Amino acid sequence: MISGSYSVKRGDYINGGQVSSKIKEVLSKLGIASEIIRRVMIAVYEAEMNLIIHSYGGEIQFFLEDNRIDIIVKDTGPGIPRIELAIKEGYSTAPEEAREMGFGAGMGLPNIQKNSDLFVIHSSSNGTVLNISIYLKMTIEHEYIHSFVGVESEKCKKCMQCIKVCPTRAIRVWEDKVHIISNRCINCNQCIHVCPTGVFKLEIDNRGIKEGNKKVFIVPLPMFASLGKYKITSDYLRLLREEKGINLYPLMLWEEVLKNKVHEYVLSEQNNVALPVILPLCPAVVYWIQTEYPSLVKHIAPYLTPIQSAIDNFTNDIEITVVPSCPSQICALKVEENLNKKVNILDPFEALNYFRKLEVGALPNEESYELSNYNVSKSDSVVITGLESVRMFLMSLEKKQLPFMPKIVELYTCRGGCYGAPFWGKEPETTRLYFENKWQEIKQSSESIGELKVQFRVTGLKPRRGIRLDENIQKAMRKLTDIEQKNRILPGRDCGICGAPTCLDFAEDIVLNNIDVKHCPYIIKE
C-alpha cells in the first residue's frame, strides 16, 4: 500500500491545489490511467479548496491499495450543520472573497460525489471527515452486493427446504453440491434458519481476538440472551470493563440514534420524501429492495445501516470486533467498508464461547428473566418482521395497495428482527420485550464515547443489476428464447426435486449452466 498525508491551512488560497498536485504526481508516476487520475483530482481539489474556504484547517490523506484509491479528508471544525443541504448542487456558504476567485459555486461536494465510487461524509462541530474511494477497475465485487453465506455441501441431505425459502431464488442443489448464485443473494438469514443439517454459515475470515489491551466489541443485544442467563446488566458491563478491559457496545445504541435521525428527517423533509420512509436497519431488506423492488429504492432513508455507522464512532487506532447477526451485516461492513478501520468480524457462536469462558460476574439465577411492570413499546414506526410479511408489504407498496400509508417503516427479514437471528436460539418477541425494558439501564452503563453518530448516505442507493444472461445482447436474447422453450417442456409443478426452486429457474439452469434436463423426475417418467 502506498500512502501520503498532507496538511491544508485555512484561508491559504495562494497554495490551494498544492496537495492535489502532489497526489497527482504520485499517481502519474505509478502509471494510473489518466481517466482515474482526473476523477481523483476533481475530488481532491474540491476537498482541498473546501478545507481552505470553510474549515479551520485540516489534512488530506490518500491510500492506494490494489484496486482502489481511498482519500480521507479531515478538518478540525466547524462542521457542516446540514449535510443534506450541503450536497445539493448550488448550495453554498462560501464567503465573498472565495466567490470572487471563482469558488463557492456550491458544486464542491456534488462534484466529489459525482467523481467517487464511494463517498461518506461525517460531520460534527469537532470536525468533518470525508471518506472518498475511487476504484481503479470496476469488478463484480464492487458492482454487486455479493453473498457472504458460506456453504458446506457435504452436510446436505437434499431436503430442498432452502431453495424454496430463499426470497430471491438464489440457491440450487446440484448433484452433490449446494450452490448460491452470488449476485442474487441478499444475505438474509433464511437458509441458515431453515437448514436442518447446518449447511449454511456466515462467511467470515476469522482473525480471532488478540490478547491484551483495550478491546471494543459491538454486539447485538440478543447475544446476551443466549449466554443462557440474560446476563447483560449494568453490573456485567462494568465488570467486563474493569476486570477484562472489554468495552461492550450494543448495536442497539446506533439503531436508536438512526431511528431518531430518520424521524427528524421525515419531519423536516416531509414534502420531499417518498412515503413511507423505510428505515435502513436491516441490510438484507435494503439489498432485497435493490434486487427485486428497484422502484422502491427511493423509499429507503438516506443513512447507512447502524452497523456501518457504529464502527465510525471509534478512532482508527482501536481494533473493533463486531459480532454480526446475519450475513447481510457482514456484507454491509465489507462492501461499503469504512475506510481504514480495523474491523474484526467474529462468528456469533465463537463470540458466545468467548464470553462464556470469560466468567465475569456472578452467574445470575434462572429466574432473572422476570420483569415486573413491563412497558409495551410505543413506536412511531410500523415494524414488520419476517420474510413473508416483508414481501407482502413491499409488493403492496409497489402496487400501491396498502390500506393506509405509514410514515416510517422498519422491515426485517428475520421474524422478530435481529432478535430472531438463528444463532441466539431464543424466542424473539419475549427477548425483545426483555431488552426493551432493560434498555435504559444497559445504555447508561456502556462507557461513553461522546455523542453517537450515524452516517448520512451521500452516494444514493442504486438498484442492483439483476442477473444477466449474457454480456452480448444478441446472445442474451437467444438464451431467453431457449429458456422459454425449455420451460414449456417442464411440468410447471415447481416441486423443487431437480434442485431449482421453480421450473422456470430450472429451465434457466439448463440453458446457462448446462444442467441435465433429466434431473426433472417428470421428464424421466415420460
Next chain:
Amino acid sequence: MNIQDIIKSIDVEIIVRGEERDVSKVFAGDRISDLIHFADEKTLLITHLNHISLVQLYKIFDVPAICLITNSEPVLELVESAQEIKAYLLVSSLEMYETCGVIYKIFEKDNTPK
C-alpha cells in the same frame, strides 16, 4: 484543431507561448467547479477569472490554453505557471460573448466537432 489555427483567426495577445497542442473543445465559465468539471487536456478555457486560482487548471487538470478577456492583465502567478507548464496564456481584446462567438465560428468553419 491546432491552437495556432485559433490564435491566427482572433485578436488575442499571446502572453505565454506554450507547446503546440490540439484543442478539440472550448469551455467558457467563471466558476472553478464548472471549469474543472469540463476542462481536460484538450480544452481551451475562456474565463473572466484573472486569479491565482486558475493556476491549478494548468497544473492539475492539464489545460493546454486559457484565454482571458477584455484586455485584462494576467496576474503574475498565472503567467509563471503557464511558462512552467508550457501552456498557452492568451488575452482577448473582445468581451466574453464576442470571444466565444468568434471561436465558435472558427470551429464551425473547421467542421471539427466541438
